[in-house]
Amino acid sequence: MATIYDVARLAGVSPATVSRVFNGTTVTPENERVVRDAAARLEFVPNRTARTLRRRNSDIIALVIPDIENPYFTALARGVEDEARAAGYSVVLCNTDGDVTRESDYLEVAVSEHMAGVIIAAASDQSDLSPLLSRQKAVVAVDRVPHGAAIDAVTIDNAVGAELATRLLVERGYERIACIAGPDDVETSVARISGWRDALSRAGLRADHDLLEHADYRVEGGSAAMARLLGRTDPPDAVFVANNLMSVGALRVLRDAGIHPPEIGVASFGALPFSTSAPTGVSMVSLPARELGASAARMLLARIRGDRQAPRTLVLEATAID
């Protein structure tokens, strides 16, 4: 692999001049030509490792997400990518699988590779961002903000969205509306539960203790929770499911049990991914995943460019799909 020294020798100039050519500093047109010719002839590609070591920062942004198989996060990733690439940064995705250990491994990589910044959808409330913060790395939390972290964030109004979804069920006349929620150590899950509670109490309905099921934001978790609800002596007549994948699981269980949607009410927080058959009777609130990613990327880029404002939080709204 050709280095800047090889190019310099072939071009008959010093390595400094070669560096300057590739960094836009002033160089004689003649020298510029000679250097570019030499570089082309040697198929020279600058060594980013050396550059990063010297400059103490790279032009790579890490996007850390908890579940790469969730279309919500992949849509979010597209949003991040579009903005970041337009600004000349490369984005690499790191999948933590909801595991705090994996997550901190990736954060350490981001720090020790001197990446330009990190956008993170935290694995849990307990996620520890201190390795980033103590080194003043640019960070933006997206979708979820770890407990007590004073950083830029872009989130969804979970309580309002959940209330909206639940209200859709109320309006259709359902009265015993259950909730399949996420893990209880995840901030978003707590907010969605309270949205569900609010909708019920405003409608004068009871949020019975046994109407709440916790699961893991995954398909299988949704299935299991739905099965438990159906197994109750007094099953619900409708269910608010707090994320898209669990809705898929719940609907599968209902299908297998021969119960089809208008018969039981189903509302999903987040649109069903890749749905092909009209899920009649399934209400949905749709989340601006891509916009979430794009906004986060814009905030991060501002920080990278030196923005020193106090941390801001941007809250986007979920919207009902009819």
Next chain:
Amino acid sequence: MATIYDVARLAGVSPATVSRVFNGTTVTPENERVVRDAAARLEFVPNRTARTLRRRNSDIIALVIPDIENPYFTALARGVEDEARAAGYSVVLCNTDGDVTRESDYLEVAVSEHMAGVIIAAASDQSDLSPLLSRQKAVVAVDRVPHGAAIDAVTIDNAVGAELATRLLVERGYERIACIAGPDDVETSVARISGWRDALSRAGLRADHDLLEHADYRVEGGSAAMARLLGRTDPPDAVFVANNLMSVGALRVLRDAGIHPPEIGVASFGALPFSTSAPTGVSMVSLPARELGASAARMLLARIRGDRQAPRTLVLEATAID
């Protein structure tokens, strides 16, 4: 950020000794203790950039895929991750969006960051892997092999899988079986078309010219192609759709047209993602995406460890789902 020199000074040893402690070379127990104490007190994290520069390789593997929103690729990514992480490597995902320019940007990053290796599902047949090959970087192609590349590969037997899927339709008695294929500059697409042709000719059926539609392996492409087929004066009575996302699109168009599956035969190459309602009459062949990724990772790891065999290709089979 503390460096090895800071640690050395605090511990009263030379930087070389500190380095040795973190690299398992022999050091006095006493020195080891002193160094670890100092490192802990300073929250020392080794600078990977410097290490990579010196060692000329890192322990990061790049996985380059064309469409992060396709569940097939995300499942594949999980397979790669599981194997790679077990071997102590970190995996970063790069999404090319099927764009050869983006792809080569990412390949250049992989090279100039001295990553340990690259697993790539090429954006097209024309993808140029020479930046990797000319620098002897470990590479494994997965799902698709760019034209003429003599490298390790893990693929699916596309022709056999397509034939299998089409045969499922033949067995159900359909006779005018159309094909919604992928882009014609993608190797996998060509093979799937020929599988479709084979199945038809073995069944004594005609593969009429106007039964073949090309699309882009995306949901919208599938919709458009299905719409075109329905618009024909002599529409097909069944359709073989050459990838999962296009199947979703095709099924949506059918649903909107009020035509439900057993009425028209539908076979999908690749299981429908997140399907919730029994797609009655939809035949599917399922692809071992995760296994594909895992195998690719194993081959790559072998190369990274110095395996010098001639390039091998591993072909996995698609299986019918009933």
Next chain:
DNA sequence: AGCGTTGCAGAAATCGATTTCAGACGCAAG
């Protein structure tokens, strides 16, 4: 006692770029 191992530690070179600093040169003004 003398000699060859062996084990460990430190000095210094190295990886490949960027950047500071100082010098060379050209040109205009005095």
Next chain:
DNA sequence: CTTGCGTCTGAAATCGATTTCTGCAACGCT
């Protein structure tokens, strides 16, 4: 003709780790 300023260049220091090479000390063996 000299001074002064601005532009461009190259030498050398630098980023932070790894690794080679050398030296020293301890130990075993004949």
